[in-house]
Every structure is written in structure tokens, then in C-alpha cells.
Amino acid sequence: MTLLENQDHEWLNSRIEAYLDGDLSESDRVRFELLMEAEKTIWEDVNLANQIVATLRNVRDEACPDYVLAGVMSHVRSDLRRSAWAQVQSFFLRLNAAHLKPAFAVVVLFLMVFTSTQIGKPAKESPMAVAQALDDVKWTLAFLSEAGRTTGSTVKSDVIEDQVVGPMSRNFPSKSEN
């Protein structure tokens, strides 16, 4: 049997949370504690409420599984790749945009004119290249001269001596022989 009036019981019941949170005024807190001592069920409720709060506050944060971070970062990397590719695509799309077409045509025209002015124009001479070319010519002429000299002496010894000089000597004896 409760020792309290109904209104006291209701008053207590509605203030359990405020009492636990320390939100009651000093006079209310004193009244609450006096009434609580007289009412066992309220005392049990306060005890249970304390136990609930204490138990919940002992629950620690769970460690998040490693695959969550791995999955998130994998998404970030693929997103970065996608956005880099999108930037390249948008650059080319902008290049193809209508207002850039005339500029592109001017560049092409300039390249065509420049190329045509270069056709048939003699290459610029560099002093090194000229010296090298003259050297090559000298060596070529020297080689040809040597080749001519060798060929001439061979012809003289192999053909002219035997076939021309010999018979002529025989047919026209020298004055000393006469």
C-alpha cells in the first residue's frame, strides 16, 4: 500500500527524469527525496533508471570494419579518374565549340601559307657543312686522281710496252744499231 497521496505519486513520477538530470530546484529535490523514502516503488524506479543510464554509458563505440574505409577510398579514386577524364573530354568539346571554329580555321590557314612559302626555298648554309662538303670534294678528286694514275701506269706496263713500244723498236732500229 502506498503511503502517499495520489497527487504526490504523480508529482514524483513526473519528476524522476528531472531528478536524475539534476534539473530540480533545491526545494523540489528535498521534497522528492523525502517522498521517495516513503514510496518504495518510486525508489525502485529511480534505481532502475540509474541502472539503465549506467549500463548505456558503459557501452563503447564499435570499431568500424576495415573494408568500409577501403570501399570509400576505392570509390574516391574511381571518382577522381572519372572527373579527370571528364575534364579532358570537356576540353575537346570546348575546342569544338562554334566560337572556336573561326580561330581554328585561321590557324590552319596560317600553317598552309607558311608551308607554301617554305617550298622551293634553298636551305640555309652552315659554314661547318660547307667546309665538310669541300673536304669531301677534295678527297673524292684525290681518289679519282690516284685511280687514274694507277690505271695509266698499269696500261703502260701491260699494254703499251709489250704491244706498242716493243714492236716499234723492232721495226725501227735505233741509229746506234745502224
Place this chain on the structure above:
Amino acid sequence: MNPVEFNLCVKQHQNRVFSFCAHLLGDKELAADVTQDVFIKLWEHKIRLDPDRLIGWLLTVARNSCIDSMRRKKVRRSVKETDDFSLDSLSSDEIGPDRLASNEIFSVRLKRALDTLGEPFKSIVVLREIQDYKYEEISEVLNLPLNTVKVYLHRARKALREALKNELMEATDHDFA
């Protein structure tokens, strides 16, 4: 936010978000999926948030995702599923074996009672009593007025007490039977 900063941000907040989701859903695997989605949303929205307000934004998105997930998959939480967080994560420092056993039984019953709470009562209890957020922070996460948060928390605690008293009475009846 560049990828390096983002990586640090995920490492800093992932346990908090994951725990919150695990408490709301009562399913670690589903909580991990929701946590991953929350951080992907943060990256995709390219939001520049004040670091102090970031966790609030993450918890708001996590809660909405959990509610969507519960609606979509119609999670039916069995006792086995709901027990895992309370038994695994309850601090057992400086508690004797008998006390620990009774604490575990109590925490199982408490978790069961917590699962009977609807939204936003459950979120308020998790944020206030388990994750130790201030009323102002909870009000911001849940987008509720401060006084409403306080009133809802009081109602949720009362509901928990009633549910636990019923559990204890049923257990006592069962023992006598």
C-alpha cells in the same frame, strides 16, 4: 577536400557513425554498408563543413539512411542479432564474474527494451546516453527543438523502465512456472 584530408576525416569519424548505425539497426553488416554510403555521400556532395559541425551532418545523414534501410529491407531483429552489440561492447573493466553475468543479462534485456522504442526516441537515447552528445547537438542532428528533445528523452527513459519492468515480471513469472 582532397583525398588525403578525406581519408583522415573518414578515419576520425567512422567508428562513431558505425556505432550509431549499429545501435539503430541492430545489424553490424548493414551498419557497415550504411556507414560506407554516408561517407560516399559526403565525398560526392563536395561539402565544405565546419569540422565541429561535420559529425552532426554525418549522424543526420546516417540516421536518415538507417531509416531508409529499415524501410527497404524491413529488418526483423532477432534476439541473437540484437545481443551482439551490447554484449561485445559493454565495458567489463573492474567487474567481477557474477556481476558481469548479471550485467550481461541486464544489458540484453535493456537492448531488447531499446529495440521496442520507435524513432526519434531510440536515436535520442543512443545519442544522449550511449554517445554522450549534448541536448543542443542532438537537437541539431535530429532537427528538433531543444525542449522537444528533452521531453522525448524523458519519455524514452520512462518507456525503457516500463519495458524492463515488464521483462523482469515476465522473467519472474517464468521462473515460478
